[in-house]
Amino acid sequence: MTGWRFYALLAAGLALFPLIFHLPPINGYAGLATEILIVGIAAIGFNLLLGYAGQLSYGHAAFYGLGSYGSGLAVLTFFPHAQSFALALFTGIAIAGIAAAIIGSLVVRLYGIYFALLTVAFAQMVYFIVFQARDLTNGDDGLQGISAPPLNVGFAHVDLGSSLPAFGLGPCGDLSDIKLWYVFAAIVAFLVVAFVRTLVRSEFGEALAAIRENEERSIFIGLDPRRYKLAVFVISGLLCGLSGALHALYQGSAAIEGLSVEQSGAFAIFTIVGGVGTLIGPLVGTGLIMWLENIVGGVFPAWRLVEGLVFVAVVVFLPSGIVGSLLRRRGGRLWLRRLVTAK
C-alpha cells in the first residue's frame, strides 16, 4: 500500500473507531476505545520484536509496568510540584528504556527458548523488586490517585479529561462521549504506527528481516546480529514503557499485575490474534481481546475461557492472525508460518 493511502486509512480508522465502537451490537464506550489504543501501543512494541526481528520475549510486562510506575511516581513522589504531563511521561519511558537496555544487552546473547526464558527471569526479578519496595510502590496495592497533569501544547494547557463539544451522532451516541484523552491517544498511536512503518521499511528493518530469516547467514553478509537485536529490543521496550506511562496517567493508577508474566502473555495474545508481523494487527488484536474482556465479560463471565480458546484456535488455524490472513492473499508470508505454525 502506498504511503499516503495507508496513513489516510489509518487516520480515518482512528477517527471513526470510537464512534463505530459505540454502535449497539458492539456496545463499547469511548473510554474503552482510549484504553485499547494505549495498551495497543505496547502490543505494537512487542510485535516489533517478535514479528519483525523474530524474537519472542515473555518479559515485556517489565517495561510496560516500569513505564506505569515511573510516570505514576513522577506525579506522586518524584516531582509533585512540577505538574508536568511531559515530565511524567518522559520519566516512565526513561525508566523502561534504561531497564530495556540493561536487560536487552544480556538477553541478546541467547537464542529461541533460552532467550524467552531469560526474559521471563528478568521480568520476574523486576516484579518482585517493585513488589518488595513497598515504601515507594505500596507493594500489592499499587499506586492510586495519580491525577494526570494538564498537557502543555505550546500555547495552552489542555486537560485531557475534558470532553469534545456536544454533537448528536444518532446511533453512534454523542461526540461529547469522547474525551480529549482519546484524541491524544489516537495521535500517539498514529505516530507510533508511522514510526514502526518507517523503521521496518528502512535499512535497519531489512537487516532485522535478514536476522529473522537466518541469523547465521546474516553474519556472513556482514551484519552484527547482537547489535541489531539489542537496538530493536530497546525500541520495543521503550514503546511498552510509553504505553504503560500513558496507561497510568489515563487510569490514575499503576497495578502490580502490569508487571506479571500474565501481562507479558497478554501482549503475545493481542499480537498473535491480531496478526504478528503486521502494522495494525496488534491494535486489532488488543481491541478484540479487550472488548471480549470488558463487554462480553459483563454478560458472560467465562470470557477468559473464550479468550484462551480463541488464542489456541488462532495459533493453530490462523497463524498469521486476523490482519495477517486478510493480507495474505497478496503474497506468501512463509517465514511467518514457520515462526508461528506447526505446519
Add this chain to the structure above:
Amino acid sequence: MSLESFVQAAINGLILGLIYVAIAIGLTIIFGMLRLVNFAHGAFYAIGAYTGLVVADHLGFFAGVVAAPIVVGMLAFGLDRVLLRSFYGKPPTAQILVTFGIALVVEEALRLIFGGTTRQLAIPDWLNGSIAVAGLQYPAYRIYLAIAIIVVVFAVWFFIERTTYGLIVRAGVRDRVMVQLLGGNVEAASTLIFVLGAALAGLVGVAASPIYSVDPGTGFAFLIPSFVVVVIGGLGSFWGAVVGGIIVGELMSISQVAFPVVSDVIIYVAMALVLLLRPQGLLGESEMIRG
C-alpha cells in the same frame, strides 16, 4: 538465625525441592525427548490437584491419589493426539504460544467449575502425626511424600534408561526415520512419554495439595519455578532436574528464613546467572544456544 530454624528451613527446602523435582522431571523429559516446550505443564499439576480433591471427597484419600494421574494422563493423551502431536520438534515460539493458550483455558475452566476459592486436601489419619528428624518433630506426611517422590524418580529413570520404550524414544530423538525402519514405534513411544510426564505432574498435584493449597492459578504458580528448576539443571537433563529442584527448594526455603526480602527474587537471579554463564545448565549438554 538459630541452628534449629536453619535445620527446619533446610528440611522444608528439601521437601519443597523434591516436589519441584517431580514436576520438573516431566517438563524436562518432555523437552529432552519430544523437543516440546510445555507451558501447560503447570496445568497438569492443577488438574491433578482438583481431581484428587473431588475424588478424595467421595472415595477417600487413596482413591484421589490413584485417580489424579489417571485423569491427567487421559487428558494428556487426548491433547497429544488432537493438538500437540504436530508441534513436537517445531520452533519453540509456536510451542510456547500454543501451550500457554492451553494453560489459560485450563485455568479458566477450573475457575468456572470450582470457583476461585483456595482449597486444601485433608491428610488421612493414618498418614498424620509427626516424626523426629534431626532432633525436630516433623510432620510425618511430608516425610512420606519425600520418600514416595524419591521412589517415583528412580522408577521414571529406570523406565527411560533401562526399558525398550525409553530406548525407542531416546533413539527417536537422534534419528527418527532409522528407528522407524528398524521397527520401533516412535509415535506411540513419544505419546507415552508425554502422558507419563503429565501424569507425574498430576500425581504431584494431588500428593502436594495437603501441604500447598490449590486455586485455579496454582498451575502458573508452579509452572514458572519449575522452569527455573529445569533451566538451572539443564533443559532436557534428567538428573539436572533433580539437582535443580533441590537447589531451588533450598534457595527458596532458606532465604525465606535468612533474608526474607530477597526470597522471591533469588531463584530468578540464579536462573539468569545460569543462563548467562552456562546456558546448557549445570548438567545439560551443550547445543547451539548462544546468539
